[in-house]
Amino acid sequence: MIVDRRLLPHLDWPLLGAIVTLTLIGLATIYSVTWNIQLDQPGTEFWRQAYAVPVGLGALLVCLLVDYRTLAQKSPLIFAGLLLALLAVLSFGVVAKGARRWIDLGFGSLQPSEFARLALALVLAMLYGDGRRSARSLGELVFGGLVLALPVSLIFLQPDLGTAITLVPVYAGIAYMAGLRLRWVAGALLILALLSPVVWNFGLQDYQKGRVLTFLNPYKDRQGAGYQQIQARVTVGSGGLLGKGFRQGTQGAYRFLPEGHNDFVFAVFAEEHGFVGVVVALALYLFVIWRSLEAAKLAKDRVGAFLVVGLVSWFSFQVVYNITMQAGLAPVKGLTLPLMSYGGSSLVATLAGFGLILNVRMRRFTN
Amino acid sequence: MLTPGAYEDRRSLQLRLTGLRIGLLTVFVLIAGAFWVLQVLQYTEYRDRAEQNHTRTIPLLAPRGVLFDRHGDVLVQNRRSFRIAIVREQTADIDDTIRHLAGVTGTAESDIQAIMTRRRGDPLFRPIAVIDHATDAQVAAVIAQGLELPGVVVDQIPMRSYPGEGAHLFGYVGEVQQAQLYRPEFAGLQPGAIVGQAGLEQVYNAPLMGNDGNRFVIVDSRGREIDELERQDPVDGQRVKLTIDRDMQRALEDAFRADGFDGAAAFLDPRSGEVLALTSLPAYDPNDFAVGISSATWSALNKDPLRPLGNRLIQGLYSPGSTFKIVMAITALEEGIITPDTVIGCRGSGVFYGRSFKCWNTSGHGPMTLRHAIEQSCNVFFYTLGERLNARFGDRSIDAINKWAAKLGLVGKTGIDLPQENPSLVPSTEWKLRERGERWYPGETISVAIGQGAVSVSPMAMATMMATVANGGTLQTPHLLKAIDRGHGWEPQAPPAPRSVFQMDPSHLAAVRDGLWMAVNTPLGTATRRGKIDGKDVAGKTGTAQVISNDNKAAAQAAARSAGKDPAIYNDHGWFVFFAPRDNPEVAGVVFTEHSEHGYLSAPIAKHVMETYFAKKEGRPLPVYKSSRTPRTPVAPPRPAIGGTSGIGGTR
DSSP, X not given: OOOOGGGGGGSOHHHHHHHHHHHHHHHHHHHHHTOBTTTTBOOHHHXXXXXXHHHHHHHHHHHHHSOHHHHHHTHHHHHHHHHHHHHHHHHHOEEETTEEEEEEOSSSEEOTHHHHHHHHHHHHHIIIIXXXXXXXXXXXXXXXXXXXXXXXXXXXXXXXXXHHHHHHHHHHHHHHHTTOOHHHHHHHHHHHHHHHHHIIIIISOHHHHHHHHHHHOGGGGTTTHHHHHHHHHHHHHTTTTTOSOTXXXXXXXXXXXXXXXXXXXXXXXXXXXXXXHHHHHHHHHHHHHHXXXXXXXXXXXHHHHHHHHHHHHHHHHHHHHHHHHHTTOSOOOSOOOTTTSSOHHHHHHHHHHHHHHHHHHHTTTOO | OXXXXXXXXXXXXXXXXXXXXXXXXXXXXXXXXXHHIIIIISHXXXXXXXXXXXXXEEEEOOOOOOEEOTTSOEEEEEEEEEXXXXXXXXXXXHHHHXXXXXXXXXXXXXXXXXXXXXXXXXXXXXXXXXXXXXXXXXXXXXXXXXXXXXXXXXXXXXXXXXXXXOHHHHOOXXXXXXXXXXXXXXXXXXXXXXXXXXXHHHHTHHHHHOBOEEEEEEEOTTXXXXXXXXXXXXXXXXXXXXXXXXXXXXXXXXXXXXXXXXXXXXXXXXXXXXXXXXXXXXXXXXXXXXXXXXXXXXXXXXXXXXXXXXXXHHXXXXXXXXXXXXXXXXXXXXXXXXXXTOOEEEOSEEEETTEEEEOSSTTOOEEEOHHHHHXXXXXXXXXXXXXXXXXXXXXXXXXXXXXXXXXXXXSBOOXXXXXXXXXXXXXXXXXXXHHXXXXXXXXXXXXXXXXXXTOBBOHHHHHHHHHHHHHTSEEOOOBOEEEEESSSSEEXXXXXXXXXXXXXXXXXXXXHHHHHHHHXXXXXXXXXXXXXXXXXXXXXXXXXXXXXXXXXXXXHHHHHHHTTSOGGGGSOXXXXXXXXXXXXXXXXXXXXXXXXXXGGGTHHHHHXXXXXXXHHHTTOOOOOOOOSSOOOOOOXXXXXXXSOOOOOSOOO
């Protein structure tokens, strides 16, 4: 656990800076949108998120200090620990909003599913990167898929389809880097397209079908499911070029757009800071992704590169999906925006993930 | 530790990373493009929609101007009332909300539905008042059930509060009708605005109404108010001072009620034309309209055969009967037909143009001058005046009567500041030709001489006639407006100009006034003792307006009796016109009692109001009315009470 001082110059300070900046932008937006006019102070969500920031930075530091190769070696153990935690959630987790997602730790609650991607990325990077296996053969691809299926099914049972789906990009990213034949991808997409009517009729719950239909025509159900989608567009669009200004937004602050601190934090940000703010935030996210992939490029070994790509794939997927949703271009799904949205477990897990990415780059010259 | 394949492996890794980067860069550029479309190209559309989301304009209703009497006593004021309204935008299921609201307030669901249907064109965010004058219990129920009644709001509004009398004077207020919104005087009003719909409320709606204010507020997604952006305070309606005397108004209606009469009355100051008191009965309760009149009450008022919504004082046209003898007296004197000392004999009847005309006193009054003819209301004396007018003017005798009737105010409208006045009619040759296509016959003048025939006048016109006799020839325009307070104290309002002015010969005036004084004050007078006030020299004249001709009256009454109806419906209407004191009169007017049979039965009411006037002026305690009659319930007439009566026969 001793950190060599010589490693410090190799820490990617610009990346860390961008991550912290996005976190603070999110915190400021939560401050603005949860502001309580009667009490003249920010809402409790702001304080909870503010407490999560140092915890998350601590997690980042921990993930940075331990050599990622050590973690990769121990990844089967970590993965097993995760599966146990997910089982624990299913047996005695806290029920909220119709799902069992949290474990009450006494001083706070923890959402183990948020950490699933870290364990999954580690175990898959180890699987395909270290053992000189590759995803070129169908058998290896399926084996990795089975590893993926374990946490996905456990999270799906909570039920939390959204979080479960975010694990797929981790697998897809690593498999892609491990040499997944692209013609297989094309073939799989074709099969999916052919199967989609079957999935539609037998695989989806009515509320899920409703979401898709509402997405295609939000005005069909403007008071119900379409409401959020319409209001998200109004929120973003009314921001204009320069925005309404910090704490001057009306759509989020007066709850015309629900979940303005959470799933729709980016819409509120867009309302208050306009297109200019959006471009800045998008640039920051793109920078984070770009620099992270740089770490994969520079990585000393395949395990590191795969680990980075697995994590970046998840991060990119969720960022792109969430922001697309803000513009009303994707069905409303309870997926938060990494770094900016409210949610302590999510922030801590995300920062821990970036700890791993920084870790890979920092140790690119060590043996 | 590099294996032979490692280099190639690394190269493939880099390629795939580059592919990933290019893909993500493309996605981000596309996303930025989407935000460009929303935030820059479609900005104004979304800005407006966000604006509509969170800003609301809430009207602040201006209280209508308070009405004061001539001495500054309050007549009509405002009180605070609770109103329950529905904001459709905030309801989840409008029908469910209406059902629930009807349940907790004990209102008929159909009533609420009807209001909502009527106002369905309004913007969704505008509150629609469904219960205008909520009781405390209804307000409490709504507030307690707040969660089950989304979109139901309770607010306080100013509401008109009327005294127990003066319904036809004040009129009433109500929601502006859809068709009225297009009228120039209601320009700029919103549906649902409260405006004057009758009486003074209608005539002086503009100053009384004031300007509603607005609050521009920010609301959250549940319609709760977050903040106030701007406030335009309502401007109260202007205070209006009337010429009415509250105590005389009260005394007038007290007396009518104590006697159980329907009818009409007006008291004027003959020097100025100011109206001191006026009434028309039966009436409605204007307070019923102030709280949003129920359809049942409205339909009952509309269908009532006594027609309480009509103002008999200015809309009812009746035969003047013997009171018209005053017009005849002045016509004959001023046209030089007779002098005050001309003597004409009465033998109980007279034959004019081959037909016998009776006096009410069939044994005859004997020889008499104008003074006594007025005192005792001798028909033969006035028939003879008619005959002599024919001798002088030939076919055009009626035009001479019409000319003097017009100078006394009995032709056309009086011009009082109340709505929907009907013009009074005294015939003329031109009128006869136009309306009947016939020439005027001299025999008709004989009927007109005692107020029969085609003469039909409103009680208000009779009041102006007495005021004109009282002031010696100035036909004042009766009016109710004395002063307006626009916020800087009372500004007196110029009275309307007199309609005509003529100077009566003093000796003629004295003779008429004496005759009228004698009618009230001598033992032979037709109104003796009934209208007399010691020391006040009341001058007056009685008259009756027939509902049915004397020949048919007995048979009709018998028929009504056998049909189980009150025979009193065929009783004549009673007139009493008056002024006091005889010299330098201060008050003049008319009391008209429906189906009272005798004109002298109107006199005690006039006396009571005048006594109130003098007592107030002299600082004495106000009199209390003691009815000399057993009150009867008014009954429905066989035909509309308003619209005129006719008939030929002896009257006094």
